[in-house]
Amino acid sequence: MNKALILGVTGQDGSYLSELLLDKGYIVDGLMRRSSVPTCYRLYNVISNPNFKIIEGDVSDTASIFRIIDDGQYDEVYNLAAMSHVGSSFFQPYAVAYIDYLGELNVLEAIRKYSPPNRHYFAGTSESFGSSINKDGFQNELTPFLPNSPYAVCKVAAEMMVRVYRESYGLWACYGILFNHESPRRGENFLTRKVTRYIGRLIASDFQLPEKLQLGNLNSFRDWGHAQDFVRAMWMMLQQDKPIDYVVGTNKTHSVKEFVERAFQYGGGLDYKEYIEINPEFIRPLEVPFLCADSSRIRLELGWKPEITFDELVDEMVSHDIKVALKEKDYN
């Protein structure tokens, strides 16, 4: 049986990846930070599976990462642990450096010292491209990185460190340059979920919500896919013969405004303009204006492609959040 370690198991991607690996017959250990509030709520499908175990540790704590990787002797190590909110990274640049950059260095160093046969996946990001776009309007593996936030700078540094460890020490390590990926399990301060949660509460309140939805920049463009499709790409990347870094995205882009418009329409033909307010607090000091993947390489070489469309994603998130809000209303 293959044995995997997932750092960042309590997040959106960690929960979907756990389900995928357990379905494939893996033994899965998930790293969890100690917290005074419950953080396991996304793991409802796996928490009682006998092949799944939570281990306490922190990616930014070198001692715990060294011990866990030495003890575990895993076949595959996925590092998805991150402070992943781009806007917050402007307010907490040191925290991002410790978690997103030095955290990955801890993992690489632990594998090099204690468990070199591990295959390793690092969660890179399309934020690494920042303002950089190919002449054809897409971003692919050849597009130069030009990060526009403390988060993206730390991710680029970690991505480069993966390459350096691979080329210097022969580690079987790669990173995915993943474009935005969402789901009903998305954190509530990311754009998509913030919008669908509001729509759910609006409908559950019979349109009596006192506050409008406060948003920032509506004019940026994102390539939005479904997290379930994207964790499949992570796993596929670790099954190839040699470690290669791939761009993963849907190859289609939509503006924030289009997302908001579509979500409000799905929530009963609502006109978003009546319910939103632009609040400068949510406008970032520096924005990534346009992201659109050219993921032809992973499609050609590994046969990956997304199965869930943009419209299906929006619809799933809105209907999920209407149900959640109605349940909350009953409960209250």
Ligand code: GDD
């Ligand atoms: N979060 C948020 N909140 N974003 C807003 C808001 C708001 O109120 N209003 C407008 N936006 C805009 C942001 O400025 C950004 O242009 C876009 O909506 C998407 O923001 P997020 O959902 O926060 O995601 P992101 O694109 O910054 O980053 C996500 O995708 C990256 C991959 O491209 C995160 O998941 C990153 O961790 C990931 O690396």
